[in-house]
């Protein structure tokens with residue numbers, strides 16, 4: 409379980425996050441949605457501790473993250489799987505080595521077990537036969553999928569994905585959504601996904617938080633989303649003429 | 656004020672770099688890899704530079720000591736000492752600072768701006784230690800070898816010109832380079848090179864690690880890395896010489 413308590417963050421000239429409260433339960437897919445520039449990535453980086461919020465607290469299972477020493481934070485992060493918006497693959501390593509690095513660090517498995525696990529994870533993101541390619545030889549969507557495979561290779565307790573399916577075709581996007589959902593249910597992970605893809609919202613939005621200009625402006629499940637009278641959210645969801653007609 | 660800020664951050668980074676490694680075997684592999692990438696890959700440039708330095712130095716020595724009262728053996732004797740004391744250690748390391756320093760800063764800087772360092776941190780890996788420690792240790796191990804090679808190649812360059820240009824007879828040359836040989840000078844030279852190796856890698860890694868922004872800033876970091884590596888090398892050269900030779 410991850411809980412954030414009135415988190416605020418400003419950069420020099422603008423306030424990006426304004427007093428955000430939220431609670432993300434394990435075993436369900438928590439979505440943070442919002443327009444481009446609404447502060448999703450900044451919020452995610454606050455949650456994983458890469459950005460220090462100006463005020464407010466992050467709790468992991470009721471332990472305050474900022475109370476940990478740097479050493480404890482490192483320990484703690486072994487249980488985290490993070491997918492960055494741009495993938496953040498290690499470009500001096502092949503796909504296989506990218507997945508192997510966390511295993512080399514934190515497990516005592518044999519080479520064979522590691523290779524099996526790597527192949528299994530790659531297969532789940534539909535990327536067999538790419539083991540020996542370098543990130544520069546992959547397409548944008550393939551990079552994303554490798555990043556997802558790398559995030560799940562150690563069966564994390566917390567899975568945090570920044571737009572895992574942007575840049576993917578609709579079929580692959582749904583595949584990735586379902587993969588994340590399966591993992592969440594199977595291992596009871598606490599999953600947080602940033603997205604602005606409405607298909608994902610409808611597909612896996614167990615718990616949805618809508619950010620607008622740094623404020624939490626709506627919260628609910630995917631069923632509620634179609635029947636809300638929140639104007640900003642309606643503008644976001646029914647942006648296209650076609651969707652307006654459907655509404 | 657800015658200087659104290661950077662110094663403080665530099666020492667804090669050093670403390671992170673030398674915290675206990677999570678996995679010794681992995682670090683050992685990285686050290687070997689870095690020795691190859693940073694050291695062995697520099698063999699070519701080291702050989703060329705040293706050969707030319709040796710050629711130039713012996714020409715200078717012959718011109719400046721072209722005096723019938725001074726024996727020809729002093730030409731190669733002074734060439735040897737010049738190479739051992741400064742050229743093959745300090746000058747060579749200044750040049751390597753350009754090659755290795757910019758390489759390290761741009762590699763680590765790119766990893767910073769493309770969030771690869773953030774990715775390491777969120778995996779629970781101490782990114783400073785994993786990325787930088789093997790580079791520092793690898794360079795400190797490999798630079799003394801490069802310096803030693805440079806001395807020999809420099810002497811070969813000198814011998815080549817002495818022979819071609821009829822500057823010194825081979826007998827005098829070979830006698831000169833063994834005349835009054837002080838092993839302590841070699842020790843001094845190697846100690847310097849190890850310190851320089853530490854400075855080049857840590858200063859360049861510092862500039863790469865704290866890069867902010869994008870590709871443009873990576874370029875800026877790698878320039879700064881070279882400039883500051885060179886300045887710290889010169890300061891260290893002065894200090895070590897003061898301590899060890901005077």
Ligand SMILES: Nc1ncnc2c1ncn2[C@@H]1O[C@H](COP(=O)(O)OP(=O)(O)OP(=O)(O)O)[C@@H](O)[C@H]1O
Nearest residue numbers: 419420424442443444445446447448449450451604
């Ligand atoms: N390091 C930074 N320094 C200054 N401003 C920043 C920084 N990072 C983000 N911002 C600002 O914060 C705001 C929110 O950015 P953020 O990356 O969180 O948006 P986002 O919701 O993830 O958008 P997208 O969907 O396009 O990824 C933007 O206006 C951006 O300019």
Ligand SMILES: [Mg+2]
Nearest residue numbers: 448449493570
């Ligand atoms: Mg974003």
